[in-house]
Amino acid sequence: MFDFGPFFDNFHEILEGFWATIRLAAASAVLSLIIGTLLASFRVSPVPVLRSFGTGYVNIVRNTPLTLLLLLCAQGLNDTLHLTFSESSSTTYYWWAVLGLSGYTGAFVCETLRSGINTVPLGQAEAARSIGLTFSQSLRMIILPQAFRSVIAPMGSILIAMIKNTTVAAAASYAEVALISKTLLDKPSFASGAIPLFIGVAIGFMILTLPTGFFFGWLAKRMAVAR
Amino acid sequence: MTDSEGGPDLTKGTGPEDAITQAAATGTGPLVVVEHVHKHFGELHVLKDINLTVDRGEVVVVIGPSGGGKSTLCRSINRLEPVDGGRILVDGKELPKEGKELARLRADVGMVFQSFNLFAHKTILENVTLGPMKVRKQGKQESEKHAMELLERVGIANQAGKYPAQLSGGQQQRAAIARSLAMRPKVMLFDEPTSALDPEMVNEVLDVMTGLAREGMTMIVVTHEMGFARRAAQKVVFMADGQIVEENTPDEFFTNARTDRAKDFLSKILTH
Ligand SMILES: Nc1ncnc2c1ncn2[C@@H]1O[C@H](COP(=O)(O)OP(=O)(O)O)[C@@H](O)[C@H]1O
Ligand SMILES: [Mg+2]
Numbered sequence: 001m002f003d004f005g006p007f008f009d010n011f012h013e014i015l016e017g018f019w020a021t022i023r024l025a026a027a028s029a030v031l032s033l034i035i036g037t038l039l040a041s042f043r044v045s046p047v048p049v050l051r052s053f054g055t056g057y058v059n060i061v062r063n064t065p066l067t068l069l070l071l072l073c074a075q076g077l078n079d080t081l082h083l084t085f086s087e088s089s090s091t092t093y094y095w096w097a098v099l100g101l102s103g104y105t106g107a108f109v110c111e112t113l114r115s116g117i118n119t120v121p122l123g124q125a126e127a128a129r130s131i132g133l134t135f136s137q138s139l140r141m142i143i144l145p146q147a148f149r150s151v152i153a154p155m156g157s158i159l160i161a162m163i164k165n166t167t168v169a170a171a172a173s174y175a176e177v178a179l180i181s182k183t184l185l186d187k188p189s190f191a192s193g194a195i196p197l198f199i200g201v202a203i204g205f206m207i208l209t210l211p212t213g214f215f216f217g218w219l220a221k222r223m224a225v226a227r
Numbered sequence: 228m229t230d231s232e233g234g235p236d237l238t239k240g241t242g243p244e245d246a247i248t249q250a251a252a253t254g255t256g257p258l259v260v261v262e263h264v265h266k267h268f269g270e271l272h273v274l275k276d277i278n279l280t281v282d283r284g285e286v287v288v289v290i291g292p293s294g295g296g297k298s299t300l301c302r303s304i305n306r307l308e309p310v311d312g313g314r315i316l317v318d319g320k321e322l323p324k325e326g327k328e329l330a331r332l333r334a335d336v337g338m339v340f341q342s343f344n345l346f347a348h349k350t351i352l353e354n355v356t357l358g359p360m361k362v363r364k365q366g367k368q369e370s371e372k373h374a375m376e377l378l379e380r381v382g383i384a385n386q387a388g389k390y391p392a393q394l395s396g397g398q399q400q401r402a403a404i405a406r407s408l409a410m411r412p413k414v415m416l417f418d419e420p421t422s423a424l425d426p427e428m429v430n431e432v433l434d435v436m437t438g439l440a441r442e443g444m445t446m447i448v449v450t451h452e453m454g455f456a457r458r459a460a461q462k463v464v465f466m467a468d469g470q471i472v473e474e475n476t477p478d479e480f481f482t483n484a485r486t487d488r489a490k491d492f493l494s495k496i497l498t499h
Contacts, residue, residue, distance in 0.1 A: 123344035126307055127403075131358035131410055132334030134327055141357065146348050225348045226392035 006193030007200055010184055014197075017177030018204050024097055024176055025163045025208070031102035032162065036109020040147075041139055043114055054110070062107040066100075067171045073100040074172035090175070097166075097174040105162045112154050116147030121227075149223045156216025160209045177201060254318055258283045258414055258445045259304065265312035266299055273299045274310070275469040281414070284443040288456040288477065291466035292492055297449045300466070301416045304447065305336035318413055334362050337407030337415040341423050343399040345391035345406070351378065352387040355406045363410065370409070377405040381435050397428030401435055414445040421452060451496055453481055465489045 007014070042054030061069070073096040077083045085095040120143050128138035148155075167178035181201055184190050190197075259281040266274035273296045281287050289297050302308040304315055306322045306329060314321050317336055323329045346354050355374035359365040365373075378384040381401035383394070391399055400420055407415060417436065421429045433455045440446055440459035450456070456463055456477045463480040465473040465488070473486045484490045 121342075121344070121347075123340055123342050124346055127338075127340065127344035127346070127406075129307060129330070130305055130333060130336075130338040131406065132330050132332075132362035133358070134330045137330075137361055141361065142346050149348065226390060227347055 002195060003192040004196045006184075006190045007196040010190070010193075013180055013184070014177065014200065014204075017175070017180035020094075020174070020180075021163075021166050021176040021178075022208070024094065024101065024166045024169055024174065027098045028101040028105060028162060028166070029159055031098060032105035032109050032158075035102055035106030036113055037144065039106060039110035040113040040117065041136075041144075043110065044117060044139070044143075046135060058107045058110055061104055062111070064104075066104050066165055066168050069104050070097065070100040070168060070172040073097070074174075093172055093174045097169040097172040097176075100172055101162065101165060101169060105158060105165070108158050108161075109155070112151050112158060113144075113147055115154075116149075116151035117143055119150045120146045146225050149220075149225050152216055152220035152223060156213055156220075159216070160212055163208050163212065164205060177204065254283075256319060257281060258285075258318055259447070260316040261300075261304070261313070262315070263313035264300075264303060264310050264315060266296075266303060266308065266310050273469050274303065277313070277469075277471060279464065279471065281445060281447060284445055285462065286440045286444075286446045286448065286460045287462045287464055288460040289447060289449045289464045289466055290451060290456070290492075291472075295467045296469040297466050298418050301338065301418045301447065301449060304414075304416060305333050305338055307338075331362065334358060334410040335413045337410060337412035339400070339403050339407055339415065339417045339420050341419040343391070343396070343403045343423070345399055345403055347391055350388055350390055351383065351394070351402045354391070354402060355409045358406065358410045374405070374409055377408050378402070380438075381405050382431070395428060396424045397431045400424065400428075400432045404432075404435055404439075408439075414447065415439065417446065417448040417450065419449050419451075421450065453477075457481065465492070467492070 039054045039057060042050040043058070045051060045054075074093060078092060078096050084092045086092050124142055124146075125138055128142045129135075133141065166176055169176050170179035170182070178201075181197055184197065185194055257280045259279070261277050261279040264274055264277040265272070277296075277300060279287075279300075289300065291297055299308060303310050304317070306315075309324070317332070320332070322332050345351075346357070349357065352371065352374055355377060356367070356370040359370040359373065360367060375384055375387065378387055381404055383398050383401050383405075386394055386398060386402070391402070394402065404415075404420075420436070421432050424432065429452070433452060436446070436448065437455065437459045446459075448455070448460070460477050463473075463475050463477050464471055465475075465480065465484070465486070467488055473480070473484060473489045475485065479485075480489065481493065484493060
């Protein structure tokens with residue numbers, strides 16, 4: 001039952017799966033922060049259309065299962081409507097997975113950031129306006145920097161959840177570690193190596209997520225704004 | 228009630244430093260004109276037909292019971308609150324309704340708040356240079372030089388590298404004054420600048436304000452500090468229930484108010 005043989009025989013393939021997971025997670029981390037920041041800016045903006053868009057987006061996306069969103073991207077938009085990013089289908093599926101995962105995670109980033117915006121005293125926004133900064137300047141220079149600093153720790157949790165959510169990208173036909181594991185498990189020759197595989201993949205994820213958590217905890221302390 | 232002791236002495240004429248803050252009072256006619264201004268918050272009629280004229284270099288003290296609309300009036304003058312009726316002219320121009328143009332013109336009206344409202348994630352120096360650099364598009368070196376001169380003037384140049392939370396209330400408020408002055412405003416509004424301060428810090432802020440007044444800065448000051456009003460103001464405006472009930476000289480107002488409403492109010496703050 002604890003036969004590590006098959007695990008190490010296919011070690012190279014598993015590592016490649018992890019590499020695919022890391023590439024997906026890294027791109028999605030950047031993109032979901034951008035999407036989340038934009039959405040949060042929309043939600044606090046003085047323009048009603050933008051506010052409604054932000055609210056609508058968050059409420060729809062946050063309440064849709066991620067698997068469904070990824071299926072929509074890969075099978076709906078890509079396979080059926082033929083919206084593609086590149087000639088190579090694996091590249092296209094990669095970007096659809098990034099887009100689906102970031103679009104989903106962005107909604108959570110937005111809501112977390114919004115709670116951070118609420119910690120910035122209203123008076124500072126008024127002071128910013130009174131010295132002549134425009135709304136977008138005061139958002140960029142005064143409000144968001146402080147909002148980010150106050151939500152670094154929960155942002156870490158979102159990032160960890162997102163890293164684990166990469167395993168759902170199998171639904172978007174993206175060959176990350178979960179999909180590769182499943183393919184391996186389907187091989188009769190691999191049967192005895194199932195539990196080592198689970199243990200190995202779990203440890204692999206912890207190698208990604210534990211430092212992320214520690215790093216964000218450290219950063220939150222370092223960057224705290226004294227009031 | 229308040230006489231200056233300790234703190235920076237800014238009450239003397241200081242020669243070339245006048246140029247640091249001197250209002251660009253080059254035009255003619257009154258600097259601030261408030262005409263038939265009305266403001267509602269829902270059903271609540273907060274400003275009822277307010278008329279007020281502030282001349283260039285004039286210091287007006289606004290006094291009155293809490294909830295009377297003093298803050299709302301200040302906030303309307305630099306359009307942090309839009310008004311529902313009437314108009315407000317600063318240096319002959321009405322502030323535009325929204326957008327970049329409003330932001331730029333709003334910087335002509337400096338505002339100092341009760342709760343300082345310094346940017347908590349920026350140093351004192353950065354607080355003061357932000358506006359000049361981002362709104363006036365001034366260079367960094369020039370902005371920092373001017374900022375240090377202003378911090379010197381308000382007596383906290385040695386705190387320039389610290390963050391707001393590291394300063395006392397009085398120091399924070401002086402930094403906030405410097406931040407407003409850095410925009411070279413035509414008029415300065417002060418909304419109860421000393422009410423959030425411990426008593427021993429009130430004078431250091433009032434002294435800075437008195438110095439500004441002596442240099443000819445046009446100021447509208449909401450305060451109950453009678454010493455300051457008598458020392459620095461040419462006019463006292465008594466506001467209650469959204470109306471200007473009395474306009475008078477400081478000496479007349481505090482010794483011999485014309486209206487019963489004002490007398491009643493004064494008797495209450497004087498017995499304390
Ligand atoms: N943003 C607001 N929304 C609703 N009511 C307000 C708001 N700001 C002030 N008010 C009300 O307007 C009245 C005048 O307030 P304010 O101008 O702050 O008075 P003062 O500064 O003289 O104490 C008060 O009754 C206050 O409750
Ligand atoms: Mg008030």
